[in-house]
Amino acid sequence: MFDFVGKRKMFILLSLLLIITSLIFVFTKGFNLGVDFAGGTEFVISSDKEVGVDEVRDILSSIKSDYATAKIAKLKNLNVENTELYQYLVVLKESLSGSTSLKEELINNMKEKFSEKGVKIEFLEFNDVSGYAAEEIKSFAWYAVIISLILLLAYITLRFKFSFGVGAILALAHDILITMGFYSMFSIEINVAAIAAFLTLAGYSLNDTIVVYDKIRENMKKFRGKKSIEEIVNISINEVIVRSLNTSITTFLVVLPILIWGGKAIAPFAFGLAVGVVVGTYSSLYIASPIVIGWLKKTKI
Amino acid sequence: MKAHRVRVIISVLVILTALFMFFWPSNENVENTGVLKYLSNIKLGLDIQGGSMLEYDMKLDEGTDPNEIIDNVILVLRKRLDAAGYTEAVVTKVVSGNKIRVRVEIPGITDIETAEKLIGSRGKLYFAEVVEVQTSDTKPNVSRNKYVVINGKEEELYDYVRDIYDETTWYKVKKYFTFGEEPFEFTGTEVIDANSDINTRNSGFKVNLKFSSQGSKKFELITGNLIGKRLAIILDNRVIIAPTVNQKITGGSAEITGIQTIDEARNVSALIKAGNLPVDLIKFQERTTGPTLGRDVVETIIKAGLLGLFVVMIYMIIFYGWMGLVADIALLFNSMLLLGILAGTNAILTLPGLAGIILTFGTTVDGNVIIYERIKEELRHGRPPLTAVRFGFDKAFWTLFDANLTTVLAGVVLYYFATGTVRGFAITLIIGTLGSMFTNLVVSRSILESTSHLINVKKYQKAAVEEGK
Numbered sequence: 185m186f187d188f189v190g191k192r193k194m195f196i197l198l199s200l201l202l203i204i205t206s207l208i209f210v211f212t213k214g215f216n217l218g219v220d221f222a223g224g225t226e227f228v229i230s231s232d233k234e235v236g237v238d239e240v241r242d243i244l245s246s247i248k249s250d251y252a253t254a255k256i257a258k259l260k261n262l263n264v265e266n267t268e269l270y271q272y273l274v275v276l277k278e279s280l281s282g283s284t285s286l287k288e289e290l291i292n293n294m295k296e297k298f299s300e301k302g303v304k305i306e307f308l309e310f311n312d313v314s315g316y317a318a319e320e321i322k323s324f325a326w327y328a329v330i331i332s333l334i335l336l337l338a339y340i341t342l343r344f345k346f347s348f349g350v351g352a353i354l355a356l357a358h359d360i361l362i363t364m365g366f367y368s369m370f371s372i373e374i375n376v377a378a379i380a381a382f383l384t385l386a387g388y389s390l391n392d393t394i395v396v397y398d399k400i401r402e403n404m405k406k407f408r409g410k411k412s413i414e415e416i417v418n419i420s421i422n423e424v425i426v427r428s429l430n431t432s433i434t435t436f437l438v439v440l441p442i443l444i445w446g447g448k449a450i451a452p453f454a455f456g457l458a459v460g461v462v463v464g465t466y467s468s469l470y471i472a473s474p475i476v477i478g479w480l481k482k483t484k485i
Numbered sequence: 486m487k488a489h490r491v492r493v494i495i496s497v498l499v500i501l502t503a504l505f506m507f508f509w510p511s512n513e514n515v516e517n518t519g520v521l522k523y524l525s526n527i528k529l530g531l532d533i534q535g536g537s538m539l540e541y542d543m544k545l546d547e548g549t550d551p552n553e554i555i556d557n558v559i560l561v562l563r564k565r566l567d568a569a570g571y572t573e574a575v576v577t578k579v580v581s582g583n584k585i586r587v588r589v590e591i592p593g594i595t596d597i598e599t600a601e602k603l604i605g606s607r608g609k610l611y612f613a614e615v616v617e618v619q620t621s622d623t624k625p626n627v628s629r630n631k632y633v634v635i636n637g638k639e640e641e642l643y644d645y646v647r648d649i650y651d652e653t654t655w656y657k658v659k660k661y662f663t664f665g666e667e668p669f670e671f672t673g674t675e676v677i678d679a680n681s682d683i684n685t686r687n688s689g690f691k692v693n694l695k696f697s698s699q700g701s702k703k704f705e706l707i708t709g710n711l712i713g714k715r716l717a718i719i720l721d722n723r724v725i726i727a728p729t730v731n732q733k734i735t736g737g738s739a740e741i742t743g744i745q746t747i748d749e750a751r752n753v754s755a756l757i758k759a760g761n762l763p764v765d766l767i768k769f770q771e772r773t774t775g776p777t778l779g780r781d782v783v784e785t786i787i788k789a790g791l792l793g794l795f796v797v798m799i800y801m802i803i804f805y806g807w808m809g810l811v812a813d814i815a816l817l818f819n820s821m822l823l824l825g826i827l828a829g830t831n832a833i834l835t836l837p838g839l840a841g842i843i844l845t846f847g848t849t850v851d852g853n854v855i856i857y858e859r860i861k862e863e864l865r866h867g868r869p870p871l872t873a874v875r876f877g878f879d880k881a882f883w884t885l886f887d888a889n890l891t892t893v894l895a896g897v898v899l900y901y902f903a904t905g906t907v908r909g910f911a912i913t914l915i916i917g918t919l920g921s922m923f924t925n926l927v928v929s930r931s932i933l934e935s936t937s938h939l940i941n942v943k944k945y946q947k948a949a950v951e952e953g954k
Binding site: 228230262263283284287288291306307308309310311312313314316317320324325327328331332335336339340343376377379380383384386387388390391394395398423424426427430431433434435437438439440441442444445446447449450453454457 | 532540542581597598601602768769770771772773774775777778781782785786788789790792793794796797800801804836837840843844846847850851854855858862883884887888889890891892894895896898899901902903906907910911914
């Protein structure tokens with residue numbers, strides 16, 4: 185039997201350290217916000233010949249000098265009807281703010297200037313989010329997070345105890361903060377899909393925590409008066425560890441190939457889950473339960 | 486044993502229904518190729534099949550209630566898109582806080598600029614005198630055109646305008662009226678209202694028009710000069726209708742009679758109204774995905790997902806033996822159930838939605854693992870397999886219930902707050918999680934209760950003995 189509880193102070197310290205590191209990253213380096221949250225214009229073009237990122241930038245800045253600051257990235261190649269197409273992502277800092285004429289000018293000029301070089305390009309994707317839209321999505325994201333937290337706290341209080349609810353929310357905050365730190369550290373784009381990942385992660389993290397709490401609740405009835413709270417919690421964690429590990433490993437196995445091959449569209453989502461599953465498992469074993477021990481002791485007396 | 490039989494019957498019925506909904510032949514989406522071919526019964530989001538989502542803000546004058554005009558805006562856009570051939574486009578109202586916007590979703594097109602111009606422009610509706618009507622495949626040329634000065638700009642007086650329905654009928658029209666003190670135009674801004682009605686005096690149907698006070702003066706002048714001639718009503722360079730003027734019309738309202746069907750009357754009045762988009766629309770956001778990209782991403786995700794699924798299935802068999810195989814069956818069962826429900830309810834499958842399906846694999850496996858750990862515990866206590874299975878399921882019920890309900894709660898919140906493609910994720914997450922609960926508690930249970938003799942009991946009992954040492 186592993187001793188999860190005995191060294192709990194050390195693990196809480198480790199978690200605090202991780203959280204502080206995450207916060208430092210979040211506040212100094214910040215996030216790579218996608219157009220969903222920052223507003224702006226992004227598009228994906230394909231070309232039948234390989235061109236350099238600098239060439240794309242030259243053409244963009246020759247259309248409008250403001251476009252020179254665009255973020256340009258080469259994406260993985262596309263295979264369409266057995267011909268290899270090269271793919272580039274361009275993110276303009278400033279939104280075209282819904283102007284159809286600006287958009288048309290951009291698209292036509294790009295096509296023309298590339299064809300002068302003998303390259304045929306195609307617009308595969310075009311997203312334009314005005315500043316207002318970005319603000320709105322941002323505020324919705326916050327509402328969604330706050331309301332789900334309140335609902336979940338209420339549910340756990342109803343089914344377990346308030347102290348368990350607080351423990352679960354703390355573990356959840358722990359998981360989300362650390363995952364956010366990873367997003368910042370690796371400059372993974374935060375978009376609406378990433379928020380979906382955070383909410384799924386929240387569900388998973390709680391799921392994990394609740395399975396452990398469920399065991400603790402059962403064992404507290406079974407060993408009432410016979411064993412100390414520390415022992416009971418430790419026995420419970422040991423009884424569910426195989427399940428926790430198996431679930432995490434299988435989820436991780438599913439998410440990993442998507443993270444590797446899924447491409448730009450789904451990467452921000454898959455990244456959050458891959459990191460979140462690992463952090464979530466750690467927290468449900470070492471943080472969520474040990475953190476409620478003190479509380480459970482008090483309620484006993 | 487009775488409960489067991491009920492569970493078996495329900496399981497079989499559910500999977501048959503799911504398979505039926507998923508494979509029921511449908512003629513829609515026949516153009517799907519590659520992997521998408523197998524999803525022909527499921528409505529695909531614009532991010533998968535390609536298409537455009539355009540959302541517009543209404544630029545309102547102070548004091549205008551958006552609720553009053555939004556329906557008209559939607560009607561106008563609907564008619565315009567239909568007339569231009571974008572019949573699959575969906576126009577909806579979006580309410581966000583105290584703001585109201587319109588959203589236009591057009592599936593499967595690449596040339597979005599044309600549609601955009603159609604939506605973005607206020608549209609030009611005007612009345613013009615018909616000079617002659619001719620049949621031609623191409624637009625005839627106006628020989629020796631005349632010019633008039635309108636609002637300080639020199640404009641061509643004559644033009645050919647095509648009929649809205651008949652591609653080969655061309656009307657030669659005089660775009661401006663030249664019988665006043667100076668040439669003038671008569672546009673949609675002069676029309677306040679248009680509606681259709683039954684013609685009570687004669688047979689057939691009619692369209693009523695109401696003009697503004699300035700418009701009624703102009704209209705009196707026009708009809709006074711054109712008795713016996715035809716007056717065309719033109720929207721975005723197409724002739725909607727060209728009635729003959731019977732008399733001089735005073736009093737600010739007119740009726741167009743002699744329309745054969747109520748549908749035609751309704752259409753004409755709607756189109757006349759459509760000329761008057763009551764507000765300017767400002768693009769709020771746009772999301773356009775070409776069909777190539779969507780298909781490519783989906784194929785990669787499905788392949789990656791299948792790979793993950795395969796690895797997980799093998800892992801489960803290695804770890805739990807026969808019970809692992811049952812978990813794998815449950816996994817396939819739940820995936821099929823989810824796809825069947827998506828097909829049956831017409832829910833839209835988006836890219837994040839696909840990710841949601843893949844996540845359901847996780848939830849289903851998790852449920853099985855929770856139950857199996859319970860069963861193993863019971864086996865270690867020396868219970869016979871069938872009893873262990875029953876006890877395991879009974880005891881795991883509330884754990885599963887609590888654990889999954891929290892996920893469903895998060896999904897419901899997400900559904901209410903998210904828009905567009907992420908909603909698809911919330912849908913698959915909710916259906917998938919509920920489905921996994923059903924699959925685990927009913928399907929897995931009926932299989933395991935029937936086959937409890939296949940569980941390798943000794944393995945777990947031996948482990949218990951060793952632990953005991």
